[in-house]
Structures are given as C-alpha cells and as structure tokens.
Amino acid sequence: MTEIAELTAAVREFSRERDWEQFQDPKSLVLALVGEVGELAELFQWVPADEAVDRFAVPDRRARAGEEMADVLVYLVRLADVLGVDLGAAARAKLADSHRRFPSADVRGVAPHKP
Template identity: 40%
Template structure:
C-alpha cells in the first residue's frame, strides 16, 4: 500500500508487530534505538557522500541505487517509529507541534530561497 493509503498508525503497528514477534522490545531502550537510528542515518548518508547536489538528485534515475537508498531510509524510519512506540509519542502531534515552532522560527517571508539568517551564513541556526 502507498503513502496515501497507509496511516502512521499502520506503520507503527507494522514495526510493533515485527519487534513483538522477535521479543526485541527488551532491547529497545530509547538510548539503544536512538543510537541505531543514528547509525542507519549514517548509512543513508554514505550514498550521498562526495557527490554533487545534482548527482544526489539523479539517484532517482538509477533503480538499483534508489532501492538501496530506500532501504536505508526505511531503516531510519523503522527506528524512529520504534522510538515513538517505546516512548508512546504520538507522531502526528509531535510533527504538528514541531512545524508550528519551525514556522515561527523560520518565517517564510524571511527565509524563502535562503538557508540562513540575513546577517549570518550557514544553516538557519547560524552554524
């Protein structure tokens, strides 16, 4: 089923059932899950390391590379959802709340087409 046919709840339940069937919940302390998520994020980044922004966008043109990136992204999402399950976080609520904060922190009129504040270079946090 596609994104438009699958709820966040369905995805969380998929992860929960997978974990429960293997009795892995005992290993799923938030500390361990956050470290595993970071490791998977690094594996995702490896696919883009040392290539240009244009080449990173062209990955979608290579079915094998796109599949490999998709698998790493799925790993990242699985661990993120496992953290939500472990801590009983409502993903939709925390995403909505974070986007409200982001809209206040990065007003569209000020940040449209730029990635940093007017008086600093770097990221929106000034790094």
C-alpha cells in the same frame, strides 16, 4: 487510524513476535537509528550535491536509498512508540512552530541557521 499509527503497530508487533522488545530501550534504538542514518549518508558521501538528484534517479540507486530511509523510519517509529511520543502530532507541532519561526516572506531563498 493514521498511516504512522498503522506503521507503529506493525513495527511493535514485529518486535513483539521476535521477543526483541527487551533489547529496544531508548538508548539502543537511538544508536541503531544513528547507525542507519550513517548507512544512508554513506550512499551520498562522495556524490556532488548538484548531482545527487540525478544519480539517485537511477532505479537501483533509488531503491538502495529507499531501503536505508525505510530503516531510519522504522527505528524512529519504534523509538517514538517506546517513549510514548505521538510522532505525527509531534511533527505537525514542529512544522507549525517552523511556520511561525520562519515566515516565508522573511526567509524565502535564504538558508536558515540556528542562532
């Protein structure tokens, strides 16, 4: 079993034990996910981009960012589970497509943009 599959099972069981599955429809999970991304973004909102790595190297700030990233991950994993998406397979497929779309020889050092 992969780490993502183990996490999915743990999150599913957590929800089931609390009878929260009834509240975890895709729309509600997406809104919760967006809210958690917003909380993560808030931590970085006024941090200059060139200082972010150093500022979040401080243990308490890194831990706080980790908490918000974990919230994002848990909601994303739960959403994938509810929709029947194999998140690991989807991520690997997306990465393979990105390798094809953005060959390193063509885009090295260039920020890609969507057409």
